[in-house]
Amino acid sequence: MRAALRSAAMQLKNTLARQVIQFIILIQPIVFATLSYFILRHRPGVDMASYIVIGSGLISLWSAALFSSAGDLDRERRMGNFEYLLVTPTPFETIILGKIVGNTLLGFGSMAMSYLYATLVLRADFAVRAPMLFVLGFVGTLVSFLGISLVLASAFTLSRSARLIVNGMEYPIYLVSGVMFPLTLLPQWAQVIGHLVPLTWARATLQAAAAGLPASFWPAFWGLLGTGALYYLVGRVMFDGVLRRLRVRGDAGVY
């Protein structure tokens, strides 16, 4: 447990020292919030404030998880730490989990940035009508992100081109998860794909809590936890196989 916490703390310290992450946390929420504002400001029947704050916040959360996880593993390889981490007495997945927690906390920082920008600069009228549900939704988002991040991390652990994969995983996920515009605008097949992504459920959960709609909140919340748990289980199974394969293939130190 202490190793995981130290890993999270170390991750925060190490990552915050990088300019690209500073951009993701501080600047990207502003860019996406502005984009959402111009896309949705004349659209009737859409809670613009909710899309700006929650949508752009979740986008930044996803970017932070994706870029920092992939970038970290890539950097661990290049710095020669990767092989070393594999043979410490602390299980590698515990180390990675600590890093993911650190990254997700950074992502929450960018959500806070979105909120401040949207309310102070764009004057968005964002109110949370069910604060307890909103907090619960936040916790569910964190848990669910841990699950999918574990799957991503195990895939990135095996891949020597993690950064390239990440580039292809950013925008499509924004589109199918409905964080930039309502999901109902997409064709049916895209909506089905969207429901496999925790980001979709996180957006629905937080929007329902903000609007004070418990009837919409709970199905979304269970969907959020369900997808998170599923990804977590898949991630654990994948990690065992990935670590075994790394030792057999012997390319942990190759990049």
Next chain:
Amino acid sequence: MESAIEVTGLLREYVTETGFLTRRRHEVQALRGISFDVRRGEIFGVLGPNGAGKTTLIKILSTMLSPSGGSARVLGFDVHSEAKRIRPRINVIFGGERSLYWRLTGSDNMRYFSDLYRVPEREQRHRIPELLELVGLQEKADVRVETYSKGMKQRLQIARGLVNRPEVLYLDEPSIGLDPIAAAELRRIVARLADQGTTIILTTHYMFEAEQLCRRIAVVDHGQIQALDTPEGLKRLAVGQEVVEVEVGGLLAGDLAQLRALPGVRHVAETYVGQCLLLTMQSDDPEQIESVLTGRASQYGLTAVRRRAASLEDAYLRLVGEAR
């Protein structure tokens, strides 16, 4: 004496595939049936040229890699199936500046790795400053590693490798990049660890380092052990007591062939020292060769002919040279 490491018929091959539509499989045999054992508290040297299989051996023994065949046991446990029981009791230090977090301070690095090695917080409080002092980094403990010199990073790696007081320590070319004073200090630390009972496997390209520290040395090439003995034993085995050194401004290929063909000459190593070619000749009768060469000094333009005691480097060049 009890063995800390037992290696029997160790094999390791790397398989890579190339091509998109038709995949081509390439196999490289890194280790081809290596066997040896290391006693507790022994400093065991592994010498060999680049690509000989030294780092692969260290990676298998430190549980980073699975062997393709044979077996390796560390502290009584199998490196493949019982890796989790081995890991808390070993550590590994690679040469160079890598394997550290450059954006963190020296202390941060030490604390992080101490936690990963499950060193209790209370012990960390005195062990980390002790180790940083041991490697002379106590003044720079709270400075980011990216500002360290190459030698300082290397010393931090050494301190990092000792956080869990390992019973077995693997040192893979640890003195690369260290200045002579730091390298001497490293040798002193290594000798002291062995005195305290730590088993050490050391790979190095520096013969004097191996000769000074190691009780026994394995010379590895092409994934096989070419010889395994004490430093003195290796010299006797490969070279004899003495070699003949010859300095010459330049030598025609035909003349060199003639020198190689002299009766009793077993091996000739060529090294350039500035503008001068230095031949190190190993023979059955160095005295006789010295006498012959002194007599033909003007014929070949030899500027100096002398006998000297054989070194580990002579033995190494002979063993590796012949294997190639």
